[in-house]
Amino acid sequence: MEKHIVVLPGDGIGPEVTKAAKGVLETVAEQFGHRFTFETHEIGGAAIDNQGTPLPEDTISACKKADGILLGAVGGPKWDSLPGHMRPEKGLLGIRKQLGLFANLRPVKGFKPLLHASPLKPEVVEGSDLLIVRELTGGLYFGEPSERRNNGKEVVDTLAYSRYEMERIVDKAFQSAQVRRNHLTSVDKANVLESSRMWREVVEEKKQDYPDVNVEHMLVDAAAMKLVTNPGYFDVIVTENMFGDILSDEASVLTGSLGMLPSASIRQDGLGLYEPVHGSAPDIAGEDKANPLATILSAAMMLRHSFNMNEEADEIEAAVHSVLNNKYHTADLDINGGSQVSGSEMAKKISEQMNSHDTTENIMRCYA
Numbered sequence: 001m002e003k004h005i006v007v008l009p010g011d012g013i014g015p016e017v018t019k020a021a022k023g024v025l026e027t028v029a030e031q032f033g034h035r036f037t038f039e040t041h042e043i044g045g046a047a048i049d050n051q052g053t054p055l056p057e058d059t060i061s062a063c064k065k066a067d068g069i070l071l072g073a074v075g076g077p078k079w080d081s082l083p084g085h086m087r088p089e090k091g092l093l094g095i096r097k098q099l100g101l102f103a104n105l106r107p108v109k110g111f112k113p114l115l116h117a118s119p120l121k122p123e124v125v126e127g128s129d130l131l132i133v134r135e136l137t138g139g140l141y142f143g144e145p146s147e148r149r150n151n152g153k154e155v156v157d158t159l160a161y162s163r164y165e166m167e168r169i170v171d172k173a174f175q176s177a178q179v180r181r182n183h184l185t186s187v188d189k190a191n192v193l194e195s196s197r198m199w200r201e202v203v204e205e206k207k208q209d210y211p212d213v214n215v216e217h218m219l220v221d222a223a224a225m226k227l228v229t230n231p232g233y234f235d236v237i238v239t240e241n242m243f244g245d246i247l248s249d250e251a252s253v254l255t256g257s258l259g260m261l262p263s264a265s266i267r268q269d270g271l272g273l274y275e276p277v278h279g280s281a282p283d284i285a286g287e288d289k290a291n292p293l294a295t296i297l298s299a300a301m302m303l304r305h306s307f308n309m310n311e312e313a314d315e316i317e318a319a320v321h322s323v324l325n326n327k328y329h330t331a332d333l334d335i336n337g338g339s340q341v342s343g344s345e346m347a348k349k350i351s352e353q354m355n356s357h358d359t360t361e362n363i364m365r366c367y368a
């Protein structure tokens with residue numbers, strides 16, 4: 001199959017982790033006889049520096065024509081003093097909005113060899129396998145007005161949603177639950193926020209269409225607690241943009257590192273932007289220390305969700321498992337008696353593992 005992939009490295013560790021994932025995609029293409037072509041474009045701080053805007057027009061038009069988009073991360077202290085509308089993060093928010101990527105799927109599943117890498121007790125982490133379905137193009141990150149007022153003595157941000165925006169993400173979450181364990185937890189703050197009360201109404205209406213799914217409501221503060229005390233309780237979590245952003249970083253603790261969590265930002269027709277959950281990690285950028293596995297696993301999600309290449313995606317996930325099982329890990333992970341490798345070495349090991357054709361283990365056994 002022929003597929004055209006747009007790569008948006010972005011800032012900080014973004015270029016390192018996207019380079020790593022691109023290498024693994026090239027291995028997939030070789031192994032399975034596909035032809036993947038790549039086109040790189042700027043976004044975020046790099047685009048501000050070179051083109052004066054965090055989201056250049058040519059980046060948008062290339063993404064619109066792509067079969068799949070792979071993004072690293074944006075932002076960093078260099079651009080922190082810019083006004084809000086000029087910041088690197090606006091580039092990422094902008095591309096999600098312009099492409100209509102309303103559903104952010106963040107699977108949280110620990111690899112077995114990393115069971116002890118989490119600071120949580122192994123018996124708490126073991127068996128956790130959840131999916132956060134985060135609304136991605138509405139809510140506080142997009143609401144207007146968002147501004148300083150009264151000579152800087154006041155400030156306002158706006159949390160706005162249309163009923164339609166809620167309905168489509170809630171539908172997506174019910175459908176995700178149907179192909180998993182039929183358990184949906186809708187997370188909100190309905191005791192305080194009007195938007196959350198509408199969100200609950202939408203979930204209540206939609207549940208009539210999915211009678212096989214067991215659905216419940218949970219307040220976000222309680223959900224945050226339960227995620228680290230009883231993560232095995234959850235199957236699919238659906239929530240609005242900011243709550244999903246925060247809960248997914250928290251959930252990464254289950255997997256041992258933020259550097260392990262992949263994500264897919266998708267719309268109904270299958271186009272997707274695939275991006276690690278983490279940010280640009282300026283504290284380790286340029287040191288070849290970053291864990292590339294979140295981005296490599298995001299590339300596997302691209303193969304599965306946008307290209308319908310399930311066997312190829314399985315192959316990547318099995319290779320990640322094998323390499324971790326052989327106790328190779330990057331600096332963010334702690335594997336007892338393991339060998340620490342750099343980010344680029346880790347990526348090389350994944351490709352080598354795939355080329356060795358020794359990743360025949362049942363994928364179901366990869367996860368804790």
Ligand SMILES: NC(=O)C1=CN([C@@H]2O[C@H](COP(=O)(O)OP(=O)(O)OC[C@H]3O[C@@H](n4cnc5c(N)ncnc54)[C@H](O)[C@@H]3O)[C@@H](O)[C@H]2O)C=CC1
Nearest residue numbers: 073074075076258259278279280281282283284290291332
């Ligand atoms: N999707 C995106 O582009 C995102 C961008 N950001 C931006 O990134 C910048 C830094 O934000 P932070 O709050 O520091 O969040 P961050 O996610 O970049 O880093 C948080 C911590 O996790 C570590 N970390 C993150 N990814 C890692 C990886 N792959 N391997 C090893 N360690 C990893 C970092 O070293 C840091 O200690 C900010 O400018 C922020 O706006 C933050 C989150 C998401």
Ligand SMILES: CC(C)CC(=O)C(=O)O
Nearest residue numbers: 089092093141245277279
């Ligand atoms: C620009 C931010 C909203 C990025 C982020 O933290 C995320 O999407 O997880």
Ligand SMILES: [Mg+2]
Nearest residue numbers: 245246249277
């Ligand atoms: Mg985030």
